[in-house]
Amino acid sequence: MRDADFWSKMAPRYARAKIGDKAGYERSLRRIEPLLAGARVLELGCGTGLTAMALGPRAHSYHATDIAPGMIAIAQGRLVEQPVPNLSFQVAKAEDFGPGQFDVVFAQNYLHLLRDLPGTLAHIHAILPEGGLLVSKTPVLGQAPFYIRWLVPVLQAMGKAPFLTLVTAADLARALSDAGLTCEPTEWHASRGRDLRAFIVARKV
Numbered sequence: 591m592r593d594a595d596f597w598s599k600m601a602p603r604y605a606r607a608k609i610g611d612k613a614g615y616e617r618s619l620r621r622i623e624p625l626l627a628g629a630r631v632l633e634l635g636c637g638t639g640l641t642a643m644a645l646g647p648r649a650h651s652y653h654a655t656d657i658a659p660g661m662i663a664i665a666q667g668r669l670v671e672q673p674v675p676n677l678s679f680q681v682a683k684a685e686d687f688g689p690g691q692f693d694v695v696f697a698q699n700y701l702h703l704l705r706d707l708p709g710t711l712a713h714i715h716a717i718l719p720e721g722g723l724l725v726s727k728t729p730v731l732g733q734a735p736f737y738i739r740w741l742v743p744v745l746q747a748m749g750k751a752p753f754l755t756l757v758t759a760a761d762l763a764r765a766l767s768d769a770g771l772t773c774e775p776t777e778w779h780a781s782r783g784r785d786l787r788a789f790i791v792a793r794k795v
């Protein structure tokens with residue numbers, strides 16, 4: 591199944607799912623908000639738009655995108671119910687954008703899903719101006735317990751898990767650096783349990 595089809599099929603369930611660690615999620619939002627002030631923001635892999643609805647008002651403009659039409663249809667429905675003037679949604683991917691359009695790229699639960707991480711990071715680098723930021727929070731399943739790393743390919747073979755890579759935080763930092771982005775130290779925002787979501791702010795220098 592193509593990635594976009596997998597995620598479109600998942601979309602209604604994804605929209606109903608509760609945020610696992612609300613306090614950790616809120617902590618990330620508070621950390622991101624000041625980074626968006628006055629910025630033209632591109633969100634990649636926005637899903638059903640919940641985070642875009644929360645962060646949109648903090649930015650100068652906020653364009654939230656996803657490859658899955660099913661996700662974007664739900665996000666657009668949210669926007670009709672609760673309008674945010676500077677927020678827009680589109681079915682799109684990083685490669686559809688070019689330089690000069692955005693100051694900040696934000697992606698949550700996205701980098702580990704890319705089939706070509708270096709290629710997509712090169713596009714993000716091209717989109718960003720000098721000094722522009724990539725802000726990412728994504729699972730680093732390469733640091734997960736053995737049984738999870740074992741389970742992933744089994745679920746994938748059954749069509750129950752998407753394409754994903756078992757990256758570590760160090761892998762991500764290296765890939766970002768290779769793409770010409772300078773990372774601040776990785777942050778961990780979980781309020782409980784073992785934190786497998788690396789929060790990274792990387793700057794184009």
Ligand SMILES: C[S@@+](CC[C@H](N)C(=O)[O-])C[C@H]1O[C@@H](n2cnc3c(N)ncnc32)[C@H](O)[C@@H]1O
Binds near residue numbers: 598658661703
């Ligand atoms: C795990 S969901 C995360 C959604 C949202 N960011 C969140 O944190 O709730 C991953 C999203 O990334 C999208 N996605 C996967 N690969 C993508 C790609 N190459 N380009 C853009 N979006 C992608 C999927 O369609 C899906 O909506």
